[in-house]
Amino acid sequence: MTQTIAPRVRTMVLLLLAAACALLAGAGPASAHAAVTGSDPAQGAVVDKAPARISLTFSEQVAMSGDSLRVLDPEGKRVDAGEPSNVSGTTYAVRLHSGLPDGTYTVAYQVVSADSHPVAGAYTFSIGAPSKTSVSVSGQSTDDGVVGWLYGFGRYVSYAGFIVMAGGAAFVLACWPRGSGVRPVQRFVVSGWLALTAATLALLLLRGSFTGSGKVADVFDLSLLGQVLETKTGAALVSRLLLLAAAALFIAVLFGAYDKREDAQEKRDLTFGLAIGGVVVAAGLAASWAMSEHASVGLQAGIAMPVDVLHLLAVAAWLGGLGALLVALYRAPADAPVDASAVRRFSRVAFGSVLALIATGTYQSWRQLGSWTAFTDTRYGQLLLAKIALVAVLVGVAWISRRWTGRLAETVPAPAEREKARVGAGAAASGEAGADASGVTAGDAEPDGTGDDRTGTDTEAGADTGDQPDAEPADTERAAQLARQRAARDAARQKRLRDADPNRFGLRRSVLAEAGIAVVLLAVTTVLTQTEPGRTEQEAKAATPSSASTSPDTGASGALTLNMPFDTGGKDGKGIVTVDLDPARVGDNEMHIYVERPNGRAFDIPEVKVDFTLKAKDIGPLPVVPDHIATGHWSANGVQIPMAGDWKVDVTVRTSDIDEVTVSKNAQIG
Numbered sequence: 001m002t003q004t005i006a007p008r009v010r011t012m013v014l015l016l017l018a019a020a021c022a023l024l025a026g027a028g029p030a031s032a033h034a035a036v037t038g039s040d041p042a043q044g045a046v047v048d049k050a051p052a053r054i055s056l057t058f059s060e061q062v063a064m065s066g067d068s069l070r071v072l073d074p075e076g077k078r079v080d081a082g083e084p085s086n087v088s089g090t091t092y093a094v095r096l097h098s099g100l101p102d103g104t105y106t107v108a109y110q111v112v113s114a115d116s117h118p119v120a121g122a123y124t125f126s127i128g129a130p131s132k133t134s135v136s137v138s139g140q141s142t143d144d145g146v147v148g149w150l151y152g153f154g155r156y157v158s159y160a161g162f163i164v165m166a167g168g169a170a171f172v173l174a175c176w177p178r179g180s181g182v183r184p185v186q187r188f189v190v191s192g193w194l195a196l197t198a199a200t201l202a203l204l205l206l207r208g209s210f211t212g213s214g215k216v217a218d219v220f221d222l223s224l225l226g227q228v229l230e231t232k233t234g235a236a237l238v239s240r241l242l243l244l245a246a247a248a249l250f251i252a253v254l255f256g257a258y259d260k261r262e263d264a265q266e267k268r269d270l271t272f273g274l275a276i277g278g279v280v281v282a283a284g285l286a287a288s289w290a291m292s293e294h295a296s297v298g299l300q301a302g303i304a305m306p307v308d309v310l311h312l313l314a315v316a317a318w319l320g321g322l323g324a325l326l327v328a329l330y331r332a333p334a335d336a337p338v339d340a341s342a343v344r345r346f347s348r349v350a351f352g353s354v355l356a357l358i359a360t361g362t363y364q365s366w367r368q369l370g371s372w373t374a375f376t377d378t379r380y381g382q383l384l385l386a387k388i389a390l391v392a393v394l395v396g397v398a399w400i401s402r403r404w405t406g407r408l409a410e411t412v413p414a415p416a417e418r419e420k421a422r423v424g425a426g427a428a429a430s431g432e433a434g435a436d437a438s439g440v441t442a443g444d445a446e447p448d449g450t451g452d453d454r455t456g457t458d459t460e461a462g463a464d465t466g467d468q469p470d471a472e473p474a475d476t477e478r479a480a481q482l483a484r485q486r487a488a489r490d491a492a493r494q495k496r497l498r499d500a501d502p503n504r505f506g507l508r509r510s511v512l513a514e515a516g517i518a519v520v521l522l523a524v525t526t527v528l529t530q531t532e533p534g535r536t537e538q539e540a541k542a543a544t545p546s547s548a549s550t551s552p553d554t555g556a557s558g559a560l561t562l563n564m565p566f567d568t569g570g571k572d573g574k575g576i577v578t579v580d581l582d583p584a585r586v587g588d589n590e591m592h593i594y595v596e597r598p599n600g601r602a603f604d605i606p607e608v609k610v611d612f613t614l615k616a617k618d619i620g621p622l623p624v625v626p627d628h629i630a631t632g633h634w635s636a637n638g639v640q641i642p643m644a645g646d647w648k649v650d651v652t653v654r655t656s657d658i659d660e661v662t663v664s665k666n667a668q669i670g
Helices: 002-026 146-174 177-181 183-210 222-229 232-254 264-290 301-331 340-369 379-411 413-433 453-464 468-499 502-529 534-549
Strands: 036-040 053-058 069-072 080-088 091-096 103-113 118-127 560-567 574-582 587-596 607-614 619-624 627-630 633-641 645-654 660-669
Touching: 036 560, 053 069, 053 103, 053 560, 069 080, 069 091, 080 574, 080 587, 146 177, 146 183, 146 232, 146 264, 146 301, 146 340, 146 502, 177 183, 183 222, 183 232, 183 301, 222 232, 232 264, 264 301, 301 340, 301 502, 340 379, 379 502, 560 645, 560 660, 574 645, 587 607, 607 633, 619 633, 619 645
Parallel strands: none
Antiparallel strands: 036 053, 053 091, 069 103, 080 091, 103 118, 560 574, 574 587, 587 633, 607 619, 607 645, 627 633, 645 660
16 A cells, blocks of 8 residues: 555645645736725716816825826826826825816726735716716736736745745754755755745746736836835845845755754754744744735734734744655655654644644734624635634644654654664575675565576676676676665665554654645635735725715715815916815814816915814814915814714815905715
């Protein structure tokens, strides 16, 4: 039965990798981590007059380029003028050309959220009356395609590489120091370093196209690469590459000088130094994810980032150590097998890692979901439930492995020693019976019996003929044949030793099952990091119906933006006054007022003031006199809204000593 293990292992690994790739491929485009929570004009709105600008409010701050906000007329021609700007908080706007005709217009946006993920979408509004449009509002996402798939796969490989490298090195240093001299374990850790380095370089090249056009041709555009290096994500990737250089030095010492140390005190000192340095480098690498993704934005970012680092380190210690243990159980040479004490030490490390994962995972779930209903109502929550189920299954299989470990501790030495003694006795008996010129008996031939006594006899007969020119080639060929026989015999003996103990065989199978589940778990985790958090998704859902059903100037949640044309009747008395109220809720608010001419240029006026009135509760007017900040810009902090309701916002604009007008709009606040 043991002869069929290797094919089964290969088949299982291939199936698990296929399942992981299917999860990644089926994930589709990465969901936006910043959601549109309000717009002016609103989605589907029909306005009487052409607005001077359009604005979008997001759930968090976003990064914009010159083409991030585009407004297209019914024929698909752009009608926006200038670059988009941040008007207040999380509200961004772009000016429109004046004199736009009636019809349906399309607003397309493509930005990068604060946690590094691209956000793209589109909606329509109409001037005068709806009309036919040649612009499609679907297919706006740039991460849906070859570049998006490659970027997602690169993220998966980078996570896997870090886990293999950090977890494998930790397994050697903390659980099995003798493993530093085992070649398969060395290859396992080095392969993790190579995978993480290659994936990081690939992500740097793909990033510009991934957040921009989505075209494969733009992957090697150096100008885009330069722009990426100026972003938070680019800085994180470059930092990761620098830390990988330090990790390479750590691996070189671990598998070089550390393995060759014979003095116990020197080895202890080097172990301490490697442990400190390894933790620092591993924590730095984990921070390169935390500083640019979910943990860096939203609630309690100062707490969330260290928690995220600890979470990733715990994952690496558990799953990476599990992979190293699997390699040791299947590939370690018979004369240096992984011992029971190393397995027991790893069992304790894994248990501590699971406790850390439970604690940090609980905090992350609360932070990203915000409510129990988000578990089932959002895609993030559904993926999180799948991850929790996989972790539960993995812990169950690990418990089985722990039972095999307990049995292994009692029975492992005896079978191995008996086998070594039997092989040694057989070799001694063969040596007494007679050895050939190379010191290897005829009975040492390959297991299939290709070597026998006649081979040695023929060689000796050839030597007696005195045919000296043929003697040296014959001896060389015979030596090579004997070397091959010896290698085959050693390989077969090592395999017998590895498979001799049934408890070790059971441990190998359970650890293999753990590793298979871990591959799928890592795929689900990768998709989870690319999915819009449940808290944000629910806020966006709550905002959508509000923005569709209220007036064009009413914000649903987050900042409120009101655009009001005015005409004082005097010279230069026409313009547009814009009031931005953030977060437009009960309590303290920040207010910004912008005054622009009909052509969109900002200009100053002698006075502007605002009054808030809630007629339903007989509250107000509550006056607010903002401070002048810059040309055409006024601001006021600490604007108090005492209760939620349909508030009337009156803005008084004075353009000269005698020319003054008050314009009003109603808005739902709170």
